[in-house]
Amino acid sequence: MAGTLDDAAVAERLGGLPAWSRDGDAIRRRVEAPSFMAGIDVVADVARAAEDADHHPDIDIRWRTLTFTLSTHSAGGITAKDFGLAARIDEIAARHGAG
Numbered sequence: 847m848a849g850t851l852d853d854a855a856v857a858e859r860l861g862g863l864p865a866w867s868r869d870g871d872a873i874r875r876r877v878e879a880p881s882f883m884a885g886i887d888v889v890a891d892v893a894r895a896a897e898d899a900d901h902h903p904d905i906d907i908r909w910r911t912l913t914f915t916l917s918t919h920s921a922g923g924i925t926a927k928d929f930g931l932a933a934r935i936d937e938i939a940a941r942h943g944a945g
């Protein structure tokens with residue numbers, strides 16, 4: 847589908863984002879926050895970044911563990927937009943002391 851990255855391009859970009867891995871038509875990372883509320887703050891900042899980018903992750907919250915899953919539904923796969931938001935999520939997690 848137009849805009850989707852091929853397997854080699856996905857693998858190359860994942861090389862620059864070591865916390866992320868591929869799962870089919872999506873990329874995913876887990877974030878461990880220092881506390882439940884710190885995790886919620888991460889989610890709130892990611893939500894703002896997602897709105898700015900008009901690109902929205904799936905988010906799973908389990909106490910201090912957050913899982914972010916990114917895929918471009920309109921394109922039917924992984925695009926540069928997913929990697930752009932992944933980099934933002936890494937910055938936000940680091941700012942909140944989450945890893």
Ligand SMILES: C[C@H](O)[C@H](O)[C@H]1CNC2=NC(N)=NC(=O)C2=N1
Pocket residue numbers: 900901902903916917918919920921
């Ligand atoms: C109209 C709007 O741009 C689209 O619905 C956007 C919104 N956020 C989105 N987020 C994601 N992850 N995939 C999309 O295809 C998508 N589409």
